[in-house]
Amino acid sequence: EVKLVESGGGLVQPGGSLRLSCAASGFTVSSNYMSWVRQAPGKGLEWVSLIYGGGDTRYAESVKGRFIISRDNSKNLLYLEMNTLRPEDTAVYSCARGGIGATWAFDIWGQGTMVTVSS
Amino acid sequence: QSALTQPASVSGSPGQSITISCTGTSSDVGGFNYVSWYQQHPGKAPKLMIYDVSKWPSGVSNRFSGSKSGNTASLTISGLQAEDEADYFCSSYASSRTLAFGGGTRLTVL
Numbered sequence: 001e002v003k004l005v006e007s008g009g010g011l012v013q014p015g016g017s018l019r020l021s022c023a024a025s026g027f028t029v030s031s032n033y034m035s036w037v038r039q040a041p042g043k044g045l046e047w048v049s050l051i052y053g054g055g056d057t058r059y060a061e062s063v064k065g066r067f068i069i070s071r072d073n074s075k076n077l078l079y080l081e082m083n084t085l086r087p088e089d090t091a092v093y094s095c096a097r098g099g100i101g102a103t104w105a106f107d108i109w110g111q112g113t114m115v116t117v118s119s
Numbered sequence: 120q121s122a123l124t125q126p127a128s129v130s131g132s133p134g135q136s137i138t139i140s141c142t143g144t145s146s147d148v149g150g151f152n153y154v155s156w157y158q159q160h161p162g163k164a165p166k167l168m169i170y171d172v173s174k175w176p177s178g179v180s181n182r183f184s185g186s187k188s189g190n191t192a193s194l195t196i197s198g199l200q201a202e203d204e205a206d207y208f209c210s211s212y213a214s215s216r217t218l219a220f221g222g223g224t225r226l227t228v229l
Contacts, residue, residue, distance in 0.1 A: 105170035
């Protein structure tokens with residue numbers, strides 16, 4: 001079964017750091033482009049970051065310089081390292097797989113992990 | 120404020136057709152044929168319904184169709200069914216090498 005499962009969310013103080021993980025099964029993360037998307041409570045989707053199969057990365061302006069997307073090919077894991085967190089970063093963070101043959105469209109999504117930034 | 124503009128809500132009766140618009144600029148929707156549409160039921164993960172403006176992922180009903188004219192993309196759902204009631208989000212690749220999402224549209228099946 002093709003599946004994504006996120007972990008690592010939690011409560012963190014403003015200015016703090018957190019690392020999210022996304023475990024893939026049924027496919028290889030390094031063979032696809034992968035992304036992180038977040039959704040604040042009751043709000044819409046917001047794209048956060050993307051990593052291509054070749055390793056190039058892209059970031060939304062709102063997180064550039066604070067977040068880092070990476071992957072561990074040996075463990076088939078995707079990561080999102082989040083630093084200097086702000087209250088507006090509070091959201092459910094989901095990882096998503098780039099659709100084969102599709103451009104910047106995501107055909108497999110995880111259920112997400114909640115990140116709350118608050119003092 | 121979302122980068123792409125969608126109506127907050129639309130509604131229709133079973134069997135009818137509805138269209139959801141997604142308006143951007145020449146730097147995103149109008150500049151690339153990389154518009155996607157997602158369906159999201161409450162508490163569930165988004166599901167890809169349309170990609171590259173008008174293509175269907177495997178397993179998606181052809182009752183869902185996508186199109187684009189200028190800076191506005193559209194998702195049309197024909198033969199509305201109760202299970203189509205959900206939130207719908209559009210997205211588009213942008214010239215800044217980023218991805219923009221719309222604010223989402225709540226579809227109510229009357």
